[in-house]
């Protein structure tokens with residue numbers, strides 16, 4: 001098998017194989033190149049690394065532990081299931097890892113405002129948190145319907161001091177929030193920065209967000225060696241845009257013995273239009289400034305997508321995942337809403353861990369394959385976030 005020198009990817013134009021790049025107007029390309037130059041200049045300096053890792057340790061609570069889910073593994077009867085506990089991070093998920101990196105970079109570059117959109121509010125809360133900490137203005141655009149639905153996150157963003165801009169146009173949801181935030185960004189891209197919430201968007205974001213998230217896999221790999229004396233046989237994570245998955249996978253790309261699996265949302269079923277299984281069903285196209293697999297209609301417009309986990313319903317996916325799929329290094333599978341709900345409840349009741357619905361997709365796939373594996377095999381699952389945000393929704397849905 002080929003060796004994967006991650007420092008060699010992407011290439012200078014931001015391509016992972018034929019995916020990624022910068023499909024943007026020249027004015028914006030200039031700004032993205034400046035961000036890239038600034039990032040490459042500071043990323044390996046002691047000052048930046050010390051500042052970031054000090055925050056990871058004392059603010060986020062890293063390293064997050066690896067937990068052996070004994071009762072769950074026994075119940076299923078097969079491989080050992082281990083969880084990387086990103087749910088224990090401050091703000092409750094992996095997103096804080098890259099939001100802190102983006103906020104620090106913005107400060108180092110002298111930017112005056114950090115902008116972003118948010119759907120369910122997870123990215124908004126993590127970014128507002130990072131900006132409050134670093135001391136930089138933050139403006140989050142959010143559709144009015146989402147504001148209605150995601151009340152606790154809206155309240156948190158307000159308390160954290162970010163400017164929340166309600167978006168009343170179009171469908172009043174994520175897509176319109178992206179357009180609205182992007183228009184504001186274009187008013188002054190030199191002084192503002194658009195903080196993308198996953199390993200998507202134009203170069204350098206897929207690379208930068210991956211680098212910030214790679215702490216997850218780096219820790220996990222060492223923890224497996226220290227605690228179990230060996231690498232896991234399989235490592236898996238859910239894939240929306242793909243940031244928590246690439247964060248885990250990066251450390252294991254060169255370990256040929258470790259099988260890597262990304263789990264996409266099959267929603268109401270792959271045979272229905274209500275899913276977001278981009279790598280499973282999509283085809284090559286362009287979206288939000290980069291090239292990737294997308295779920296698209298005949299005209300190349302992104303299809304409406306759906307998942308029970310709002311953090312996973314994106315019609316595109318990070319360019320590095322597209323590349324890893326094509327070369328066969330990572331296998332991408334899917335889990336539907338019902339399997340996700342079942343895993344959500346099973347994990348809650350056998351281990352006392354309420355997972356985010358996003359993370360429950362990875363848990364569900366681990367449960368599905370563990371029973372056919374020997375007991376000396378280990379599956380490492382990235383528990384990307386906790387399920388506080390989903391508890392009421394699930395309780396209503398299941399009439400608890």
Ligand SMILES: *Cc1c(COP(=O)(O)O)cnc(C)c1O
Nearest residue numbers: 198240241242243244311358385
């Ligand atoms: C946002 C989110 C995801 C999906 O984003 P990725 O970029 O694919 O990781 C997964 N899990 C949780 C808990 C999230 O909040």
